[in-house]
Amino acid sequence: MNPQDPVFSFVRNELLLIAEGEALRLPRREELARHLVGPGLALGEIAERRYWAHAWPHAVLPAPDYQLHGLRALLGRLPSELWALAGRAYQLVEWERTHRFCGACGKTTRRHESGEFAMVCSGCGHTAYPRISPATITVITRGREILLARNARSANGFFACIAGFVEAGESLEDCVRREVREEVGLEVGPMRYFGSQPWPFPHQLMLGFIAEYAGGELKLQEDEIAEAGWFTADNLPPLPPKVSIARQLIDAALAELA
Ligand SMILES: [Zn+2]
Secondary structure: OOOOOEEEEEEOOEEEEEEEOOEEEOOEHHHHOOOOOOOOEEEEEEOOEEEEEEEOOOOOOOOOOEEEEEHHHHOOOOOHHHHHHHHHHHHHHHHHHOOOEOOOOOOEEEEOOOOOOOEEEOOOOOEEOOOOEEEEEEEEEEOOEEEEEEEOOOOOOOOEOEEEEOOOOOOHHHHHHHHHHHHHOOEEEEEEEEEEEEEOOOOEEEEEEEEEEEEOOOOOOOOOEEEEEEEOOOOOOOOOOOOOHHHHHHHHHHHHHO
């Protein structure tokens, strides 16, 4: 364990960073040493430097140049490799925090001896793994148009894709069809997988699809969708940032239709 190793430390869902002028950097283990409890979780290496994850054990910050930043706000501000590792760190710290007791018998848990990310019950041996929740995200195409929707709970005004969690017993394709039907009242035909993106808010794995419109008239689920419509490449509403899989799906669909 190197005292120079960078540490991702979280207060709830906010990351502890040190401000140096305009720039932000991760604290090193030696800078946090007297605050941290236990060895933390070894995350992986970037450029031969090992990164660690720790819960921050206090209510207060160690010094005035320490700041807390939400992961969402850091998207596009931290290098993408580092942001991805921050998401992994947050999910693991949060999983450990919420799995201190066994869900089967209620006794305390401890980390798996092998070092794998698992919590084992001291009483009955029940093992819990980090929670990952798959969700589909779909762009629907119709001729040269794509369907975009503005979420009722989103404050940023972006129009994006249709998304929702996979339910127990559902295939990804079932989930795409159900979410599209529920949220905008349409049916989709052939679809294909586009790619995926971990989305640590708090533990989604977004699985992207491009699906063809097959029928139906727009009918919005009002508590979910504030506004939706068909758009062409020369007539686009405000879109989410390029780092999001939503935007990557939209750009890919439009490029294919061009
Ligand atoms: Zn147990």
